[in-house]
Amino acid sequence: MLSTLRREPAAATLAVIAAAGIALVILYPFASVLQEAILHEGGLDASPVTRVIANPVTRQIVVNTLLMGVLAGLFGTILGLAFALATTRAARGPLRTLLHYAALLPLIAPPFALALSTIFLFGRNGLISKQLFGLEVSPYGLGGLLFVQTITFFPVAYLIFDALVRQMDPALEEAALNLGASRGRILRTVTLPLLRPGFAGAFLIIFVESLADLANPLLIGGDFNVLASSVYLAIIGEYDTRKAVGFAAVLLVPSLVAFFIQRLWVGEGSVVTVTGKPSTGRVAMLESWIRAGLLGVTLFTTAIVASLYLAVVAGAFTKLLGINNTLTLDNFRFVLQGIGTKAMTDTTLLSAIAAPIAGVSGLLVAWLVVRSSLRGRIAFDYLVMLGAAAPGIVLGLGLLLAFNHPPFRLTGQTAIFGGAVVFIIAFIIRTAPVSLRGNVAALMQIDPALEQASANLGAGEVTTFRRVTVPLVRRAVLSGVIFSFTRNMTTLSTVALLVTPSWRIMTSQILNEIDAQRLGSGAAYSTILIVIVLVAIVALQKLFGRTAVEVAA
């Protein structure tokens, strides 16, 4: 350490700052959850947790949660695979581009948006299900949840498979073809086995995301209760922190296990870079009956995605979609004249403050992990990843428990800046991990000799970092910032427990509208949110050059 201080003073200083930061904003909140879960009045008492398992009612919630995660993981993975195969092996030209964008679109959907339009279109009085086909379907419950979650999360699987398919050497398939195998046989014996790591990765990521999902279970879960919404209701409805912590602790276990298995399994390969257009490989098309099947499934999904988005917009611009389809701006008037304008500016401001901090702190920690020779630097990596691994509601609960009392009183409108700091912290710890992964991958591609050359030419660590490292990882940092901004704008679960009257968060306002079943205003909010996110992505890209939308899965 002494020699490190001498040789890498900036790295050592940074490590101390990073360690303090991580301890305060990541470890402390998690420790607060843990403490509440197993300590009570000075003694060891894990009853909040054991009660969840012992009580048949709450045990059912645990079972429901796992069931939902597993099924959403399976369906999402299969649909993602279908899209990856369709865009690379079954479709060409504009059709391929269409499928590609259809598979990316759900990534920017704010929470509730898809569930909302599911009610509009496929509800008991849905435009498509009831009014078009006269079908009696109820989206409330596991079925509706799985429908929405599959649509919401399959893009993650698509990105993973798409990257794997592209990395695959077309020569392998050509060799199999040359040896006399049919296209279908190649798919079964060569292509799919080569995609095997993708199955595990996609399934586990979607499993984790599904477990963490708060908005959809609240809106269309019906009687199908899950852990994330139970944590939320325990706080909002009863402010029973011990009850909430019990659910949270139980939810944390499968989430962390699945997340870190995925990390160890898929490793750095899990960082997937998506460029705007799918590449045209030399790979050959599949046999026509497989192509037809793939195109059928993916085009049907595309139609659903498109109609869901249209329904959000339609819901926003009509009086009461499905009841009174008169075009109106009333919903926007209601939103913008009310709290909506403040929510828009507040959320955008907080997101915009947090995004560059998340992007840069991801870079700084990545630099420590990849470049410094500090002992235990890998611990930084894993600790920062906790912020992404834990379900947002658990993180939010941790922040609430940690920062609603001295010495760090940051929540509530009587705290400093009316509680703004805790939102920024929440946004940062939630999105810095993605920036971290992107920057780790970017730094690993840079020859260390470049930084050594800079040092050798007389530049100190800071100058080297500023003049050599940063320009070379610029794209990764920018992607991290864009990702952070969009995620900040659209996250609900992390901030749902932290709302204050001084700072309005759009997603939480949507939750209020949905709560009161004001679906039109909910749709108007969602539409505004989608527009802000799209404008921000395009503007940032225009501003910083031709960077592709990069999404770290």
Place this chain on the structure above:
Amino acid sequence: MKKLLVLATSLALLVAACGGAATPPAATGTAAGASPAPAAQGCGPKGSGSLTILGTPQEEYIQGITKAFEAECGIKTTYVRLSSGEALAKLRADKASPQFSVWWGGPADGFIAANKESLLEPYQPKGSDKIPSQYKDPTGVWTGIYVGALGVALNTKVLKDKNLPEPTSWADLVKPAYKGQISIAHPASSGTSYTFVATQAFLNNKDLTKTFAYLAEFHKNVLQYQKTGAAPARQAGQGEVAIGIVFSHDIVAAIEEGFKDLKIMFPSEGTGYEIGGMALVKGAPDPVAGKTFMDWAITVKAQEMGPQFKAYQIPTNPDAKVSDKAVKLSAVKAVTYDFQWAGDNKKAIVDRFSNEVAPQPK
């Protein structure tokens, strides 16, 4: 015994007051064109100049009221909307360092329950002597701002489509035919829903065994427990269910919003009602501004603002004009609603509901 007497008198007065309010404007002397009380009437000292309200009625109403107060009295006012049960939980959680100055709106039961936990600071707003005594706590723990009856929202189109008869009583609602067709909020979060539960208790003469037997049957027909009391009106309006149990003024609001298939039904056994309360929070961040708000909130001007924000409750200030759209309470058969009992037993009843009724399979 004395309590019962008070209650009986209250109810009589209530019905009388409502009836009176429903009579033409001349009776109250505040016709639409007549000059209201001077603007400055409710604007007392500004305190720190900023105020945070915990509001329980529908958001549009809270937002409108806080904006109007801000414009009129120059005190920057922010709010958080939480349903009654949530608001109580929040006040409890914030007890060490309260975040809100005033809790505004929601059934009085919630205020009585909060007072039991010493979360409120008695304050009798200036001018509260005008408010009839049955609409306020004698010691100033809470002061009534509006009154409203519990109703049932029926979607006539859905009922017709499904060939279901229109229910006319609480007893009808437990018939198996309506399985999955009822929407109501959860009494733990919603004051509306708790009013429904308490109403069933009063119909059963506070016999909880009988009450919970009814609730267990009722539960089988519920699609999903909502968080917010007014939501079932719109859910029924949207056609997702046939029946929503909500305050009648929220049904009026939903119909106003365009849910044209909705209809208000008052069960034949009699229904419960709420007195929407308002109270100063104990240890409030800015009690001066909070008191100014409370003084203002019972002025005629403030009390007449409801309909602007689709709030069709009956004001408690007898001088305030009642909207034509408000439900005429005189026409409603009401149960004998014991607010004190409902408030005192709220926690126990809600816990029992959460543990015994809500988790049951359907």
Place this chain on the structure above:
Amino acid sequence: MSAYLELRGLRKRFPNGTVAVDGVDLDVREGEVVALLGPSGCGKTTTLRCIAGFEDPDEGTISLQGRRLDVLPPNRRAATMVFQGYALFPHLSVFENVAYGLRVRRVGGAALRERVERTLALVGLSGFGDRRPQQLSGGQQQRVALARALVLEPALLLFDEPLSNLDAKLREQLRLELRALVRRVGITSVYVTHDQAEAMTLADRIAVMDRGKIVQLGTPREIYDEPVARFVADFVGHANFVKGRVREVAGDAAVVDMLGTTRRAAASAPLRAGDEVEVMIRPEEITVLAADEPGTVPAVVRRAGFLGSAAVYQLACEGVELISSAPLERGAPLAADGQRVGLRIREAALRAFPL
């Protein structure tokens, strides 16, 4: 009187346990070019990186001009390096690459421009300043890397196999250019390479390294002609090794029984009569003559090779395989495969190493 650059007892062990540098002492005189030569893994690059500061030695000291270097961070050592892969900054132009060190030192304006242009001219890249490194050929990139180091007029230049990424022909050409340039600027240099031709061409002295130690330090000529160890003899140039036994010792030389005959060989270490030794014979010291030539050792040609300017023979002699390589005059006959021949071995070039 201390040397210009002085390494004392340098030792570096890596976390995985390998000892990369195992007690290196080295003195480099001012203006001198010293090559560190050895096979990969011999510790030459680690030694260089210790001088540059990219590795912390576990033991030992490094001094430059009498001042301790090893206590300074890498960016405060006036020892600039030309990297193996050049390490040119891809996001900067050629000009900015060369200017980088000057800007760090807060040189700016006309002075900066003048020094960068002059150095680019020195390496023959005038007019290339606006290009990106990726737009240059390998040889040009190499020269930019050199210019980037030279422009700082450092107290010490470090070369880390700077030519190893180039193809053979370009390497040979640049080797000569580099020598001329290094001589011209006269900066003291340490040059790491595994290519003996490069070391021989460029260096005033060569330190041959093996397993973390300097085995021999000397002029190219000393290294070639008087290797002190079999390793050096084997690594530098080609050599035949023939087993033999010392008959008697006479001063620095030993009389050795070998190849069925007796030869006098310089002793690389003290020897005694009866010692088993290996005797180094350079291929060019073996001349293939007719079998009946007097004073020759009989042998059979296994394979005769024609290399244009030279003839290379693979020979069998007393059960030992020998290589001979000798200039071939135009039109001179080449012995045939299987032909019996006589070998003349030049005694002056033989060296005996104890087994």
